[in-house]
Amino acid sequence: MKYDTKDFKLLKNEEIAKGIFDWTVENSELCKLAKAGQFVNIKVPSRTLRRPISICDACENTLRLVFQVKGEGTKLMSQMPVGSYVEILAPLGNGFKLEKGKRYCFVGGGIGVPPLLFSAKQTENPMIITGFRNKDLIILQDDFKKVSDEVYLTTDDGSAGIHGFVTDVLKEHLGEVDEVCACGPIPMLKAVAEVCKGEVNCQVSLEERMGCGIGACLVCACKTKTSEGEAMTQVCRTGPVYNAEEVFYDA
Amino acid sequence: MMPDLSVNLCGVNFNNPLIAASGTFGFGREFCEFYPLEKIGGVSCKGITLKERPGNLPPRIAETEGGILNAVGLQNPGVDHFIKNDLDWLKAQNTVVIANIAGNTVEDYCGMAEKLSDTAVDFIELNISCPNVKSGGVQFGTSCESVGSITSEVKKHCKKPLMVKLSPNVTDISEIAKSAEYSGADVISMINTLTGMRIDINSKRPIIRNNTGGMSGPAVFPVAVRMVWQVYNAVKIPIVGMGGISKWQDAVEMLMAGASALQIGTVLFNDPYAPVKINEGLSRFMEENNINSIKEITGSVIPW
Numbered sequence: 400m401k402y403d404t405k406d407f408k409l410l411k412n413e414e415i416a417k418g419i420f421d422w423t424v425e426n427s428e429l430c431k432l433a434k435a436g437q438f439v440n441i442k443v444p445s446r447t448l449r450r451p452i453s454i455c456d457a458c459e460n461t462l463r464l465v466f467q468v469k470g471e472g473t474k475l476m477s478q479m480p481v482g483s484y485v486e487i488l489a490p491l492g493n494g495f496k497l498e499k500g501k502r503y504c505f506v507g508g509g510i511g512v513p514p515l516l517f518s519a520k521q522t523e524n525p526m527i528i529t530g531f532r533n534k535d536l537i538i539l540q541d542d543f544k545k546v547s548d549e550v551y552l553t554t555d556d557g558s559a560g561i562h563g564f565v566t567d568v569l570k571e572h573l574g575e576v577d578e579v580c581a582c583g584p585i586p587m588l589k590a591v592a593e594v595c596k597g598e599v600n601c602q603v604s605l606e607e608r609m610g611c612g613i614g615a616c617l618v619c620a621c622k623t624k625t626s627e628g629e630a631m632t633q634v635c636r637t638g639p640v641y642n643a644e645e646v647f648y649d650a
Numbered sequence: 651m652m653p654d655l656s657v658n659l660c661g662v663n664f665n666n667p668l669i670a671a672s673g674t675f676g677f678g679r680e681f682c683e684f685y686p687l688e689k690i691g692g693v694s695c696k697g698i699t700l701k702e703r704p705g706n707l708p709p710r711i712a713e714t715e716g717g718i719l720n721a722v723g724l725q726n727p728g729v730d731h732f733i734k735n736d737l738d739w740l741k742a743q744n745t746v747v748i749a750n751i752a753g754n755t756v757e758d759y760c761g762m763a764e765k766l767s768d769t770a771v772d773f774i775e776l777n778i779s780c781p782n783v784k785s786g787g788v789q790f791g792t793s794c795e796s797v798g799s800i801t802s803e804v805k806k807h808c809k810k811p812l813m814v815k816l817s818p819n820v821t822d823i824s825e826i827a828k829s830a831e832y833s834g835a836d837v838i839s840m841i842n843t844l845t846g847m848r849i850d851i852n853s854k855r856p857i858i859r860n861n862t863g864g865m866s867g868p869a870v871f872p873v874a875v876r877m878v879w880q881v882y883n884a885v886k887i888p889i890v891g892m893g894g895i896s897k898w899q900d901a902v903e904m905l906m907a908g909a910s911a912l913q914i915g916t917v918l919f920n921d922p923y924a925p926v927k928i929n930e931g932l933s934r935f936m937e938e939n940n941i942n943s944i945k946e947i948t949g950s951v952i953p954w
Binding site: 616619 | 673681683684704705706710713716718720722725867899916919920921922947
């Protein structure tokens with residue numbers, strides 16, 4: 400079995416920053432299958448589409464999911480009571496490829512930061528660079544500090560941490576790592592990919608509006624370079640993680 | 651006695667009346683992770699074209715109240731790739747295989763019908779109702795003349811039963827259906843999506859990159875029931891009803907309106923197990939009402 404739908408018990412639902420919610424859900428069958436960088440597809444009562452959310456952390460029996468309220472569906476999710484059951488299709492997609500012996504730098508922006516926690520936990524001595532628009536949107540810093548001794552924080556407006564972008568920090572420290580894994584908005588991913596080009600390998604995790612979440616409906620397309628030329632690939636099944644050089648960021 | 655869910659269209663036997671609608675089920679491989687495909691009566695494969703198509707740029711989907719808009723733009727690997735790489739596998743799953751074909755020209759459709767006639771597909775579904783491509787697609791499906799001429803042309807090249815899939819974006823769907831029937835259609839499938847649009851009020855941009863998209867899901871169900879009922883009263887060939895079916899009660903309703911079999915699509919995104927659950931509900935309903943076969947339900951509505 401690769402994926403399935405199951406009921407998960409909501410154990411925790413807490414607002415950890417403005418409009419950003421932190422869920423812990425429990426299911427002994429599907430949690431142990433989760434890999435770094437994968438996502439889940441959550442059924443929301445009264446909505447036609449499920450909501451795809453990245454896996455922030457996974458243990459034997461629990462998943463941690465951190466999401467931002469963006470519209471009706473995520474708003475309803477933020478209001479679900481602890482103790483209720485949520486139907487989740489999981490785990491989906493291809494995550495980050497992490498090799499032993501390599502030093503990784505995890506670069507995240509905004510709501511792209513959560514999947515990097517689970518990924519960073521699986522590597523040795525990772526470097527973490529996360530960036531946010533301002534201090535009110537900062538998340539998961541204490542969690543990252545438990546995983547790494549080298550955690551950099553940037554804000555676009557300088558209201559916390561380093562005033563600037565994640566790429567400013569990445570440029571300074573690129574020589575200290577073997578590979579970069581990034582997740583965040585497209586302009587950030589494009590900038591990170593440019594910094595890494597010709598220097599170190601870079602993997603990027605993308606976001607796209609999805610239908611089925613399993614590769615059948617072809618809705619979440621990403622224009623990519625493949626061995627056979629240019630092609631539309633599915634973010635939910637080929638991705639969400641791609642090699643940074645495969646992706647057309649301006650399509 | 652357990653009710654018999656099987657249906658027969660043009661001599662082809664379906665295990666049950668539920669067929670996965672084109673574009674929502676790929677070529678079946680992904681859903682095979684959830685249940686064996688023999689649980690579903692048939693699969694209408696993703697719309698295929700003569701040559702490979704990359705489809706539209708994203709975003710290709712937007713949610714609406716009770717449904718979705720999509721504009722995938724017929725991304726597919728082309729008919730030869732389908733025949734070489736997907737058909738044998740799908741055919742081995744003990745379900746009816748319907749090849750959904752779309753083209754830019756009449757010659758495209760005829761060429762594909764010819765190629766597919768020499769394969770193991772059970773039906774060919776003529777997609778003349780895709781609203782999301784620049785040329786072809788729905789332009790063939792919106793007048794009686796064009797529906798008639800493409801149906802009769804394709805029929806000349808087609809050795810398989812021909813299902814013609816109708817667009818709801820027309821003035822009088824019964825006239826279109828009659829034209830398809832007169833020109834040789836063996837089955838009508840209906841309805842394709844209704845053209846719609848959503849705008850992001852902050853960016854002033856349409857949510858879908860194609861600007862407009864095809865609307866589907868529970869919100870279109872009453873429109874689909876009405877149109878199936880109108881067409882049932884206008885033609886003699888069987889109708890495969892679709893449009894927003896998401897629970898077993900909807901399936902019964904669509905059959906009562908005049909459908910002989912059903913297609914389901916959008917609900918699969920919400921619940922991939924929907925076909926299995928709908929079949930269970932349908933079976934229970936038939937048992938409780940002493941109905942022995944699906945065809946007893948077809949067209950059984952008692953209009954006022």
